Amino acid sequence: MLWNPDDLKSFLDRHTKDENAKIVVITSGGTAVPLEKNCVRYIENFSNGTRGAISAEKFLENGYLVIFFHRANSLQPYSHRFPDLFNHLKPAGENKFTVSDYPHLGEMIERKHKYADRILLLPFNSFDDYKNDLEYICHACAGYKKRLCVYLAAAVSDFYIDAERLPEHKIQSADGGLNLKLTIAPKVLRRIVKDFVPEAFVVSFKLETDPSVLVEKSKKAIKEYGHQIVIANMLKTRKRRVTFIRANEDPFPIDLDSPEFAEKADVEIEELIIERLKKLHSNYCHV
């Protein structure tokens, strides 16, 4: 665990008064699976954490408390909009700086301060930490019951190597090649839904590169884990198109390239995702 459990406790304690508050646990960024105990090499899942970071902003702006459980050094709400900030600064005397090309910087800094009390940032690196910490966080939030949303945007490894089978030191390359035996990683989603927060509103993502398996695999996940929503997306079009998959409902696409959004060039797909989730979550709470 890379963070102090007291921080989580005091965040939750601070916000207990509002009995109608909704809270979301967002996972963001990719997990790392170490190939050695003293880790030089690891298997990475691709994710900068853009979706998670933007989603956190939208949840905040829609009234949610946010626990942002993210890969250390992945993108964070608001700041991710200003990469390479150092190269945009110009000294302007007396410890003052001007900024070129980032007209919304001041506004976003203010927004960050506005919501600072309503978001808690907790980092992870390895798959093991991801799994254990997420269970811990969900358990700690279980009192929110149906008002808890778990929004699993992180890219989590499907495979890993058991800790006891990891070599102690850097793998040596002398012997002509390397055979890695990976086993299927335990399904975090299953335990979250069945054991930890069975009442929560759980949203998972399914990312594929082969369109022919996407919807089918998403439906299978809903059936298997029994959670509320899979948001299905393709690696190459994930910023323009997603499809909501729910049990007993037709797939519901959001497509920024459809005529509906022709006038809205600036809209981010996460804004539409969270607007829709907010409604569905609200309905879910009142059933």
Added chain:
Amino acid sequence: MLWNPDDLKSFLDRHTKDENAKIVVITSGGTAVPLEKNCVRYIENFSNGTRGAISAEKFLENGYLVIFFHRANSLQPYSHRFPDLFNHLKPAGENKFTVSDYPHLGEMIERKHKYADRILLLPFNSFDDYKNDLEYICHACAGYKKRLCVYLAAAVSDFYIDAERLPEHKIQSADGGLNLKLTIAPKVLRRIVKDFVPEAFVVSFKLETDPSVLVEKSKKAIKEYGHQIVIANMLKTRKRRVTFIRANEDPFPIDLDSPEFAEKADVEIEELIIERLKKLHSNYCHV
């Protein structure tokens, strides 16, 4: 290739006048080995690129022209000293900002501008790009002959998967596990030294986690590839201690925890590495 070869050409053309100029090609950050063609997963070598980024500054400040060949989004000279800059800024009216806790920010921005014309930043992501681009860059710089230093600070994968054996789509996890067959990656260092820039002053790094193999493996590398220097270091102490390994010379350690440096709390080990390399490179040019 993630960059335009014309940028390299015009950088080199711009600096041809100085017949005594030394140039260094620095590699920095880790390589990625994709496990799929449409890449969701890959094997990563650990490296933020701190050593490469600081080394680039020190080479610049020691009069070198610098080609900084780095993993995209890894740390860069000067800016790496100010992580999380967004959270240090405060709006101060009229597109001005003040900065907390970063007293050297203005100075480093000025230093960046001072050397901007003498450094070229070229990015890579995959092992394949690393290998091919580095050969291209070395070839383009070959005219510097002995005045070319190649400083291989990147963490390069020892293993990879041949492109023709990569699966087209994201590996599916249905079948109970995953066997990855990795082959030893072609030794970029060998080709650099033997084929591309046999006259250059070539410095490689050897990072290990097991101290018992470090010096022996470094000596073996010198013998095998015939280059000038291996800088040997351990993963855990790499910011405090390195050892220069050369053919027919005793190992030469630099240890920031030795009494010699007791008074210099702020010194960065890269400053001492580059000071020493500058001398050795100068001797090498005059042999």
